[in-house]
Amino acid sequence: xxxxxxxxxxxxxxxxxxxxxxxxxxxxxxxxxxxxxxxxxxxxxxxxxxxxxxxxxxxxxxxxxxxxxxxxxxxxxxxxxxxxxxxxxxxxxxxxxxxxxxxxxxxxxxxxxxxxxxxxxxxxxxxxxxxxxxxxxxxxxxxxx
Ligand SMILES: [Zn+2]
Numbered sequence: 368x369x370x371x372x373x374x375x376x377x378x379x380x381x382x383x384x385x386x387x388x389x390x391x392x393x394x395x396x397x398x399x400x401x402x403x404x405x406x407x408x409x410x411x412x413x414x415x416x417x418x419x420x421x422x423x424x425x426x427x428x429x430x431x432x433x434x435x436x437x438x439x440x441x442x443x444x445x446x447x448x449x450x451x452x453x454x455x456x457x458x459x460x461x462x463x464x465x466x467x468x469x470x471x472x473x474x475x476x477x478x479x480x481x482x483x484x485x486x487x488x489x490x491x492x493x494x495x496x497x498x499x500x501x502x503x504x505x506x507x508x509x510x511x512x
Contacts, residue, residue: 379509381500382450392431397495397502404467406432413471427461436493437509438465444480459485463506479507 384394389405393415396403405414409426412436420427444459454486455508459477470489491506 374463383498383503386500389419393417393504394501395431396431397493397497397504400495401433402493402504403431403437404465404471404473405477406431408420413465413468415471415473434465434467434471437492438463438507440477440489442487443468443477443485445485459484461485461491461506463491467474473504475504475506477507478505478512 378442384390386394393405394440402404405417406412406429407414407421407426408428408430409463410421410424413423413432414421414429417431418427419429421429424494431446441462441464445457446460447457449456459480459482461475462472463475464472477491480489490509492509493504494507495502496505497503
């Protein structure tokens with residue numbers, strides 16, 4: 368997944384991903400409120416980051432599929448370094464394991480939570496932050512069921 372070169376535009380958000388054929392659905396699904404994750408239509412395994420060929424069964428029948436959008440914090444780090452001028456710090460970069468399948472994880476940023484309140488296992492749900500034509504999938508705590 369390529370990242371665009373940082374632009375010193377003072378926009379206060381991290382560099383946006385470059386949209387490519389394989390990752391476009393993931394970065395734009397938020398426009399419809401959907402967390403779109405690649406899923407193999409042959410063996411039904413989820414695949415992230417997006418890839419054109421299933422790593423489990425080598426099928427090319429990989430389809431962007433709406434995930435449930437909930438998960439738990441698998442690991443996290445508190446970042447005190449602003450990626451961009453004007454970006455608020457500290458912020459939490461987390462690996463979230465999605466509820467759709469054990470081991471299906473993505474790297475994201477947490478929002479709506481103080482860094483001191485983040486813990487492994489924290490239940491979270493996706494929220495989208497739009498920048499230009501990209502909807503960044505961020506995660507925020509959800510109430511315990
Ligand atoms: Zn497969």
